Amino acid sequence: MAFTNEQLERYSRHIILKEIGAKGQKKLLNGKVLIIGAGGLGAPAALYLAAAGVGTIGIVDADVVDLSNLQRQVIHTTNDIGKRKVESARETMNAINPDVKVNTYHEFVASDNIMDLIKDYDFILDGTDNFPAKFLINDACVMAKKPLSHAGIIRFKGQLTTIIPGEGPCYRCIFKNPPPKDAVPTCKQAGVIGAMGGVIGSLQAMEAVKYLTGVGDLLVGYLLTYDALKMEFHKIKLPARGEGCAVCSDHPTITELIDYEQPACELKAH
Amino acid sequence: MNITVAGEKKDVKEGLTVTELIASENVETPQYVTVSVNEEFVESGEFDTTVLKEGDVVEFLYFMGGGR
Ligand SMILES: [Zn+2]
Numbered sequence: 587m588a589f590t591n592e593q594l595e596r597y598s599r600h601i602i603l604k605e606i607g608a609k610g611q612k613k614l615l616n617g618k619v620l621i622i623g624a625g626g627l628g629a630p631a632a633l634y635l636a637a638a639g640v641g642t643i644g645i646v647d648a649d650v651v652d653l654s655n656l657q658r659q660v661i662h663t664t665n666d667i668g669k670r671k672v673e674s675a676r677e678t679m680n681a682i683n684p685d686v687k688v689n690t691y692h693e694f695v696a697s698d699n700i701m702d703l704i705k706d707y708d709f710i711l712d713g714t715d716n717f718p719a720k721f722l723i724n725d726a727c728v729m730a731k732k733p734l735s736h737a738g739i740i741r742f743k744g745q746l747t748t749i750i751p752g753e754g755p756c757y758r759c760i761f762k763n764p765p766p767k768d769a770v771p772t773c774k775q776a777g778v779i780g781a782m783g784g785v786i787g788s789l790q791a792m793e794a795v796k797y798l799t800g801v802g803d804l805l806v807g808y809l810l811t812y813d814a815l816k817m818e819f820h821k822i823k824l825p826a827r828g829e830g831c832a833v834c835s836d837h838p839t840i841t842e843l844i845d846y847e848q849p850a851c852e853l854k855a856h
Numbered sequence: 857m858n859i860t861v862a863g864e865k866k867d868v869k870e871g872l873t874v875t876e877l878i879a880s881e882n883v884e885t886p887q888y889v890t891v892s893v894n895e896e897f898v899e900s901g902e903f904d905t906t907v908l909k910e911g912d913v914v915e916f917l918y919f920m921g922g923g924r
Contacts, residue, residue, distance in 0.1 A: 625924025649924075659924070715924035738920025745920050760897075760917055765888045773922030783923075809917060820863045822915045825896050 587612065593685070597639055610799040611639065615685065617798035620644040620707040622695055622723060624671040626773070626783030627737055627790060628713030629661035634791040636679035636686045640798065643679065644689040644707060647671040658780035695719055697843035700726040709794045710734045713787065715773060717764035718846035724749065724757035725843055728834045733797055735790040735805075739778050740771065742814040744786035747805050747824070748793050754806035755824045756834040764846050785812060857910040874903040874914075883916055890917040 589597075589608065593615075600606045600614070617640045621628045624647040635643055651659075651666040651674050659671075666674040672690035679688050691703060695714070700722055704710050710732050712723045720736065727734040728751045736757050737746035749756050768775075789810070796802045809822045833840045857870055861881060868877070874893070878886045891898045892915045898906050908914065 623924050627923045647924075655924075713923045715922050717919070717921050720921065738922055740920050740922040743920065745918075760890055761919060765885075765919055770885055770888055770919045770921055773924070776922075778922050818863075822892070822917065823895050825892060 605801045615641040618642040618707045621711045622646045623713035624675040626658045627787035629659040630787035631791040646691040648694045658783045739782045745811040759831045859912045874906040
């Protein structure tokens with residue numbers, strides 16, 4: 587596949603990077619990334635991945651755009667209120683870069699669709715807002731051996747890690763089970779500063795680009811935390827993949843996907 | 857004795873347990889925090905009996921559920 591003149595110009599700032607070059611840009615154009623959640627994290631990630639020329643981007647979200655989303659979900663505009671988030675996201679991504687094939691999935695992830703959703707993608711990006719989804723996505727990616735960028739944000743804090751099944755620890759190595767309903771606040775209950783999604787979602791996009799191009803060191807085996815009030819990043823080295831992990835150890839006790847109960851306050855919002 | 861907590865050097869009393877450190881650090885939702893000492897996770901049932909030593913590196917890992 588040769589570049590068109592338009593592509594050479596569009597991606598010139600990538601191609602000029604010795605780590606990326608024409609080869610790396612081709613890898614991006616052949617790359618397939620699935621973004622789960624077209625919200626605070628997923629919006630900036632989708633914008634950067636589309637702009638970068640990731641050839642196929644899937645986006646999963648069952649919601650429609652709401653006025654309260656626009657403080658942080660920068661892929662949607664005021665005119666998109668009431669529109670399916672996946673549609674609104676697709677339109678913006680294609681407006682930025684018509685090279686990108688955007689696949690939309692207007693649905694919630696659950697045990698009966700997640701394996702099918704992730705199977706054709708090279709890299710999965712978790713931009714969901716609840717623990718049942720985060721555990722489900724982790725377990726599915728471990729079972730299907732799919733690389734995953736996991737992230738969470740709340741108030742003025744955010745964190746992320748990259749999970750390569752078999753190479754480093756998974757989300758369940760750190761957190762064995764979801765906390766009980768409403769035991770740990772969500773963004774909706776506690777609030778989140780809009781730019782936090784931009785910081786952490788962009789870092790997730792960075793990991794996806796590095797994974798696809800094979801450049802640099804991924805956040806495998808580390809949890810990177812960010813505190814905006816202290817303006818501090820902290821990189822926590824995680825213990826090696828746990829022998830005791832219920833899903834990613836050599837003798838897992840979790841071998842089927844689990845649909846944990848959604849927090850009631852979140853369900854009402856949909 | 858000196859230990860490192862979440863990247864910061866701290867001078868703490870001898871014999872400090874993980875449970876005592878969680879209390880003095882005002883850890884949010886302490887019943888759901890994951891703790892590592894020197895890059896090994898400490899089981900939550902062992903917070904009371906895990907005594908910290910000079911030079912230990914302690915990290916608190918928090919649930920963060922937001923994203924959309
Ligand atoms: Zn694991």
